[in-house]
Amino acid sequence: MxxxxxxxxxxxxxxxxxxxxxxxxxxxxxxxxxxxxxxxxxxxxxxxxxxxxxxxxxxxxxxxxxxxxxxxxxxxxxxxxxxxxxxxxxxxxxxxxxxxxxxxxxxxxxxxxxxxxxxxxxxxxxxxxxxxxxxxxxxxxxxxxxxxxxxxxxxxxxxxxxxxxxxxxxxxxxxxxxxxxxTTTLPARITADTAVDSLTHAIEAYVSRRAFPYTDGFALQAMPLIADHVRRAYADPEDQVAREALMQAASQAGMAFSNASVALVHGMSRPIGAHFHVAHGLSNAMLLPAVTAFSVDGACERYATCARVMGVASDTDSDTAACARLVEALRRLNADLAVPTPSSLGHKADTDMLVLMAKQALASGSPQNNPRVPTGAEIVKLYEIMWG
CATH class of the missing domain: 3.40.50.1970 (Rossmann fold)
Known part of the structure; x- marks a missing residue:
């Protein structure tokens, strides 16, 4: 905090x-x-x-x-x-x-x-x-x-x-x-997108500049529940154990980000939804790996903790290695959940649009909570990376 x-x-x-x-x-x-x-x-x-x-x-x-x-x-x-x-x-x-x-x-x-x-x-x-x-x-x-x-x-x-x-x-x-x-009637796409939305809430709340111990507890409980169960629920909508775990994690992550706030992923996600009508959870999923890779140097120890509680890094890994494993795990999760890029959905954004979206992202206030606060030009570059 x-x-x-x-x-x-x-x-x-x-x-x-x-x-x-x-x-x-x-x-x-x-x-x-x-x-x-x-x-x-x-x-x-x-x-x-x-x-x-x-x-x-x-x-x-x-x-x-x-x-x-x-x-x-x-x-x-x-x-x-x-x-x-x-x-x-x-x-x-x-x-x-x-x-x-x-x-x-x-x-x-x-x-x-x-x-x-x-x-x-x-x-x-x-x-x-x-x-x-x-x-x-x-x-x-x-x-x-x-x-x-x-x-x-x-x-x-x-x-x-x-x-x-x-x-x-x-x-x-x-x-x-x-x-x-x-939630057992949710289709696979919504199951995936809402779960990664929760994961984004938990990670961003934990690395937020406004985090404090109370919110840390909720975030750290939510992350492993999502990491352990999202693929199960995605593959089998009737998996009751997985569904219960994801719902609990969503509420825990909600408590975390409600009081510690979200950060750059959410700041960049909202303009995608406003201009291209991409579902919020899906746009978060599109952004999460690239934004995490951009941000890890600003809070290496905290991102490393995320990697360890999610089971993608061990206590013997250095913080730097754990951060690298986290970014790779998020990319792999997107692949497993068939998360598309905006371009694969047919969405086109020229430089003027990306600059406008970057201004709207910064104006939302969320990027200022990020461990590494970006410039408008850096946000444009991140949009270009995730656009594919």
Whole structure:
């Protein structure tokens, strides 16, 4: 921990984790004195039948509920506005964010924008949003984003293509019900991308200039769980042990980066999503090996520890050797998980675009947490390397 001697931690008031945690929704609402939720989700989860698992619980308890199922991947300010209209049309006392990071982030933004004036872009980081709206109950269905545990959400602007962070007490869920059983229906691509997203959260939180011992503990627990289980879940979606491990790791990594922050990978990842609509976890995976190779000299001992807890280096390896093994392991993981490059997906970026993306990455603030803080030109070079 380098910037302050006081670690500052924010987390949900209620956390329930394990198979069947979502079935305790009515009990959690009763504990909080809540009885009329608006569910914020996407149509895919409705089609899969997952939504019925929680609405059945609400109906069995005699609790009325409303539905906003228009959340899109990389939710936009327009999506938030639509959610605001939905919450304003009913007599709701809480919001349930049900799904991956997109529905949970949308639920958070709808909650605080219901009581704060202006446009959602007015609150992008480094602003801190501490005026809270309706309580948010987060029920994640992917083992990656960790949004259920964090004080962050991410929204994409439709006026100027940009993904921006929103942060503060108003972005912390009131309760998190973390039930890994929802994840067994995830396709291999999403399984891989969300797991590497979690791994990125854990590594970046551990090497962040804002890391401190409390966050270190969560990060160090998450990394080996992901390294040991991601290939298993990728190969077999019904591997319950692997699914449970990845969901636990996602929440641990979420606690780590929520309070220690992320770094260069995330700063560079958001512009890729904003301009090319690449899924957040996938763009993180694309970047992680190259950014790690660039960054290791800035925190060699810490990156070496990452390598050792992930089982890709031993205690007898020097820190320098362990760092090299970490970079190689991340490249090998991408190969095993068939992570594409942007160019292989048909995305083209000229120099002007890369310079714009580098400026947006730096403006996000995340690169300043990196062990090695890059210049704009260095970010452009990293984009060129990962673009393939």
């Amino acid at each position: 380098t910037e302050t001697t006081v670690g500052r931690v924010q987390s949900p008031r209620i956390i329930r984790i394990g198979a069947g945690a979502a079935l305790e929704l009515a009990d959690v609402l009763a504990q909080l004195g809540l009885s009329s939720p608006l569910i914020v989700t996407d149509k895919g989860l409705v089609a899969l039948g997952h939504l019925a698992r929680i609405t059945d619980v609400l109906e069995a308890a005699g609790l009325p509920w409303g539905l906003f199922d228009e959340v899109t991947p990389d939710p936009t300010d327009a999506c938030v506005d639509a959610g605001l209209r939905a919450v304003g049309a009913g007599n709701y006392d809480c919001i349930i964010g049900f799904g991956g990071g997109s529905p949970i982030d949308t639920a958070k933004a709808v909650s605080f924008m219901a009581v704060n004036p202006g446009h959602v872009r007015d609150y992008k980081a480094p602003a801190q949003i501490d005026r809270c709206g309706l309580p948010v109950i987060a029920i994640p269905t992917t083992g990656g984003t960790g949004s259920e545990m964090t004080r962050w959400c991410v929204i994409t602007d439709t006026e100027n293509p940009e993904k921006y962070n929103l942060s503060g007490l108003a972005c912390v869920a009131t309760a998190a019900l973390i039930d890994w059983t929802f």
